[in-house]
């Protein structure tokens with residue numbers, strides 16, 4: 201009798217389960233290695249490693265997919281937002297309404313341009329709630345609003361436009377999470393007077409480094425954004441017309457991003473199908489709330505964020521199955537020390553989301569077996 205039969209042991213089960221990583225840019229590189237290597241090589245051999253034709257090509261591609269007239273590539277999403285705000289003329293004279301939960305950069309960029317962030321609570325989508333905005337809206341002075349399609353869920357573009365028109369508010373989109381979403385009446389990256397996009401490694405079109413982009417239909421804002429990314433200079437010898445940054449995009453990043461963008465449709469379909477599997481797995485769960493989807497909009501599943509009263513127990517349960525999770529975001533923005541000079545904000549929904557949210561791994565390189573492991577772990581979770 202062989203030892204296996206005698207002990208009835210499956211020796212393979214002793215191998216530690218491989219970890220399901222939250223992000224897998226290494227797999228992205230493995231899959232598209234040839235395309236990326238040749239994109240990088242072409243960019244480097246062109247001799248122009250910052251700005252230039254590869255950057256202009258990427259700008260034209262993003263202008264088309266966001267439905268905008270102008271796209272100005274910069275070196276991060278944070279710079280894109282900072283430049284977008286400054287190019288739209290937002291400065292110390294402005295009070296700018298922002299959602300009480302988002303990535304820190306959404307509101308931090310307002311401090312960079314000297315404006316005052318005024319926080320408003322969010323709705324069930326984690327989006328700025330116009331009823332809450334009415335209660336915090338400064339009655340005097342210049343006013344703007346920065347909206348965020350949180351996690352890739354679409355915003356109600358028509359309602360936002362109408363509200364901002366009526367109230368004489370400049371509408372700015374922080375579209376860092378929205379490329380490929382639709383906002384029920386506008387494309388992600390195509391809402392408001394100006395939008396800022398991010399191509400950080402976590403995003404749906406990921407850069408192997410940092411990259412961002414400003415989009416607008418306004419030629420004056422576009423021209424100002426171009427100056428702002430180059431210390432206010434239209435060329436090296438030109439005078440500096442405004443206080444700017446050194447934020448031109450590297451040609452290598454632009455070339456790789458163009459190659460990555462060309463894979464976007466296929467990757468988006470994979471994201472959609474994984475999201476559908478996760479949604480089905482938690483459909484009957486009493487313990488886990490599914491991510492909301494605004495009807496009439498298109499979610500790009502940049503993040504798949506569930507909500508759960510026992511959030512830490514759920515994270516531990518998933519971790520015991522080798523599944524990495526993250527939290528976006530654990531601190532509501534009004535509670536961040538850097539915003540202590542902003543008017544106090546009662547934001548019960550944002551704070552509740554910060555306590556309950558948990559982001560599951562969702563990227564196009566998850567295998568079917570890994571998706572099965574996540575869905576099984578979700579199904580076997582019961583809050584204690």
Ligand SMILES: Cc1ncc(COP(=O)(O)O)c(C=O)c1O
Nearest residue numbers: 276277278303305306376398400
């Ligand atoms: C909503 C939001 N705004 C701004 C940013 C800043 O982009 P970046 O990380 O490219 O600077 C991000 C990126 O994570 C984001 O998610």
